[in-house]
Amino acid sequence: MSRRALVLVLPLAAVGATGCEADAQTPTTTDSPAARLLQPAAFAEMIRRPSVTAVNVHTPYEGEIPGTDVFVPFDRIRDERERLPADTATLIAVYCRSGRMSSDAARTLAGLGYTNVVELQGGMDAWEASGRSVEHDAGG
Numbered sequence: 001m002s003r004r005a006l007v008l009v010l011p012l013a014a015v016g017a018t019g020c021e022a023d024a025q026t027p028t029t030t031d032s033p034a035a036r037l038l039q040p041a042a043f044a045e046m047i048r049r050p051s052v053t054a055v056n057v058h059t060p061y062e063g064e065i066p067g068t069d070v071f072v073p074f075d076r077i078r079d080e081r082e083r084l085p086a087d088t089a090t091l092i093a094v095y096c097r098s099g100r101m102s103s104d105a106a107r108t109l110a111g112l113g114y115t116n117v118v119e120l121q122g123g124m125d126a127w128e129a130s131g132r133s134v135e136h137d138a139g140g
Helices: 003-016 040-047 100-111 123-129
Strands: 036-038 052-056 091-095 117-120
Touching: 036 040, 040 052, 040 091, 040 117, 040 123, 091 100, 091 123, 100 117, 117 123
Parallel strands: 036 117, 052 091, 091 117
Antiparallel strands: none
């Protein structure tokens, strides 16, 4: 098999091998090592579920997606772990403004033992670009 063929085959195999068993129908885009990346429509559907904890990790606070459960800055997750679910199997949906901070947060959560993390691909920027609103208040 040529090198080019390997590059095309391996990412497809990796995407098919990841994800949450209980939520196999949720459309994903690509997967990072720490979290499944969801487009805004799938993320919106996900955070409506009562069993999901939606976490805004953007710092400084610049607003939030309606339905957010908690604001924990991405660089304070270890220090403020008590604000997150004690059960590390709980589905946690993280987001930030553009995606960089939520990616860091997802890696930190994985390092803390959380096994069911999804991330909003493109963050609040993608959320708003998809026609959805972000609430702006006194913050966090």
